[in-house]
Amino acid sequence: MTSTLPFGLAGASSRRAFLHRLGTIGGSSLVMSAMNAWDLMAAPAGPRPVLSGRPAKNRVLVLGAGTSGLVVAYELNKLGYDVHVLEARSRVGGIVWSVRKGDTHSEIDGERQTCTWDDGLYVNAGAWRIPHSHEGVLGYCRELGVPLEVFLNDSDANYFYGEGAAAGQLAGKRIRMREVKADLTGHINELLVKAVDAHQLDAALTADDQKRLTEFLIRQGYLDSTTRTYKAFADRGEGDPIALTRLLEAGFGNRLRSVPPMEGTMAAPMFQPVGGMDQICKAFQRALGPQRLTFNAEIQSVHQDEDGVTVRYRDTGADTPVEMKGDFVVACVPLSVLSGLDIALSDTMMQAVKRVTYSDSAKIGMSMKRRFWEEDDQIFGGHLYSNLPIGEFSYPSNDYFAKKGVLLGLYSNGPISDLSTRPIAARVEHVLMHASKVHPQIRDEFESAYAVYWRRVQYSLGGYATVRGAALREQISKVENRILIGSAATAPRSLPDWQEGAVSAGWQALESLHARAMRT
Ligand SMILES: Cc1cc2nc3c(=O)[nH]c(=O)nc-3n(C[C@H](O)[C@H](O)[C@H](O)COP(=O)(O)OP(=O)(O)OC[C@H]3O[C@@H](n4cnc5c(N)ncnc54)[C@H](O)[C@@H]3O)c2cc1C
Incomplete structure (x- = not known):
């Protein structure tokens, strides 16, 4: 079974090929979600060894x-x-590198970059988030007095943006996560209530349970209690609900689960050290x-x-x-x-x-003159859910309401066409071109970028x-x-x-x- 859904987690004939495809097309968060679904995610390191004795030759x-x-x-x-x-x-x-003003490196067979961002701005070019289950790392933070703050992965304010046939009739439209959640739930609850009303669930549920279920579905899905239909409501945002068939076609719902799995990138809270990994x-x-x-x-x-x-x-x-x-x-x-x-x-x-x-991991941090995603779109951390060829595009979970900020313009764990061999300016232009489909302001607000392609970094020669x-x-x-x-x-x-x-x-x-x- 091969998934055709860019936003989905459905199975594939080859897990590795599928993970690779998600990484290059849908972004690393999708890869990590999928890995998690297959129990491939990192478990906690377990208890720290308790050792004693000191050898003479030490x-x-x-x-x-x-x-x-x-x-x-x-x-x-x-x-x-x-x-x-x-x-x-x-x-x-090593790979844990928070790039700041003055940092510099030359790519193997490539260009030299020097970070020119304002003091205080940074991007985590390698590790950037810590699941709350990673007690080994978090234990050291506690022991060594490293202050932590919450890293926001999922946010109802963030956009889905799909391109091409995979997104169906929703292609090219910015749709908030809250709209996707509300409309999917509302439509499905309406179907269920109608099934109860039509006595199609009589075999499975007692009359009392049907009544309680109906009350629950109406309340949870914001259905009209009289007509039992799902309609537009203020909290999902402006406009009419998106038809269920369009949402299913686009596969956006495959990003959602009843509760996030414990391991991986989805189970809140995740953390990041204050001031950089x-x-x-x-x-x-x-x-x-x-x-x-x-x-x-x-x-x-x-x-x-x-x-x-x-x-x-x-x-x-x-x-x-x-x-x-x-x-x-x-x-x-x-x-x-x-x-x-x-x-x-x-x-x-x-x-x-x-x-x-x-891995062929790469990140591009892009400093912006203005935190337009916060000011104009009310997005405070989390990611863009897209199939754009920029992997995971992400908003900072730190220094909210400051003047400037650094966006993670691209994060991929596999090659994106021939991007890694192109001049840095061309890679940055690639991000600006694609990201401006979702955030038209990005070109005007862009200040400068820093790209880390780990395969081309001396002393690393690859990601993880x-x-x-x-x-x-x-x-x-x-x-x-x-x-x-x-x-x-x-x-x-x-x-x-x-x-x-x-x-x-x-x-x-x-x-x-x-x-x-x-x-x-
Ligand atoms: C893009 C990316 C994103 C990641 N995201 C996360 C995340 O969100 N959360 C998380 O927990 N983990 C994340 N990781 C994983 C994490 O960063 C790694 O597991 C971890 O940093 C690896 O540590 P290490 O000490 O084994 O290797 P390294 O960090 O590679 O350390 C090796 C050290 O050896 C040095 N060295 C190399 N050659 C020589 C030489 N010849 N002589 C002397 N020294 C040398 C290097 O300079 C370096 O300091 C991510 C990794 C990548 C690549």
Whole structure:
């Protein structure tokens, strides 16, 4: 069975193909909703390991200061290990990057960008929302004193906008979520009340239950209590109700469920750190202290023998080679990077590392002179529900009523035509052209953009890991004498496309390393 509904979650002959299609056409929120429906979503990392004891040989070098590396280093430090983190960039966080004024990067084989937004404006180019069930990440926020605020996913004020045959006769029209909800419910309730009146439900319901059900349906669906029909009413918005057949044809209702599933992006509340997702990694950095972290340390090689490990890195500031020794290494760099390093892993392990693929994730933040979505459309966070080729277009859940704001103009986890190879200005124009169909003001209000295409970012070479199969995950989680991998790709419980996965992977590496070190 293959879904033909751009806004729907119906099954597909190939789950992966369907997820990919939703990602490129319908936006990542649809992918995540669909993944959730198939139980593919990230589970909480479970309880944090409780470890004790400190081995005599306890010098650990952690490679990479993303979420997984910071979790490993933070916990080892608490256990009394002599831990040191080596990070190629001049900041912590890795994929967790809140882009602000002055931030800059060059795309591999591409252009250099520098963010010119006003102070205080930012976009989370990687991780941006935390489900309330992700107790691993949220536990660290509590422990490290990271203030959180609500991240709004769903809002009745937000628009549906469909294009092409998939949207049927509603193509090209902006329709609020509240109109879709009210009209679908109203029409369906009217049908049900009429079925009760026509004695079509007599077999299923007693006379008393029919009476109570009718009262419920009339009240819930805003039906006229005399005529029992659904008509326009003020709270759904101006205009006549949209016909049921049009709504079904457009598939908008497939975005709705009775209650949101617990896992994934739909179950409220979700959270974001006040001031940017990078606040969590910065809190880890503060807790570790400056003496345990070296920036601008680009790992070149990792060797091991019976006595210990030797890591060679390039100090990218001074452009000089540096050597550092330890008892163990936890490699928390992306496997897309690890596979290119001179590292003493077995052939079996290296083959497994190379089989892990990474998503083609991209985000474009667009700063606006005026928060027109709030002022003109009364939209306060949440997303646009569209099949436009911009993935997920999203409104900020922070700094409401400020003068300026940053829209997430594009978020995709798969390629959108050849966009990633076009000049940055052409990618931004693509977003402006499509987004102006829903928000005609966007061109006048646009200030400047910052595009992050993770496949083309040095030290990432992709978005999140997509690890196929338990056997592969188990292989890359093995300890190879004094070296083990701790990046999110190895996550035993949560998936690598969540920070919870990075926490789960970090905890697994921590336990494996401690068990290995205590044996020496
Ligand atoms: C677009 C996108 C959206 C996401 N959205 C969410 C979300 O909403 N919520 C959520 O919880 N999660 C989200 N995630 C997932 C989350 O960001 C990741 O699971 C997590 O950040 C991965 O952490 P990590 O430490 O394994 O890897 P990374 O963050 O990649 O860290 C690896 C570190 O290694 C460093 N490094 C690389 N090469 C070298 C080298 N040669 N020498 C030294 N250091 C090196 C890097 O600079 C980096 O700091 C999202 C991911 C993406 C891509």
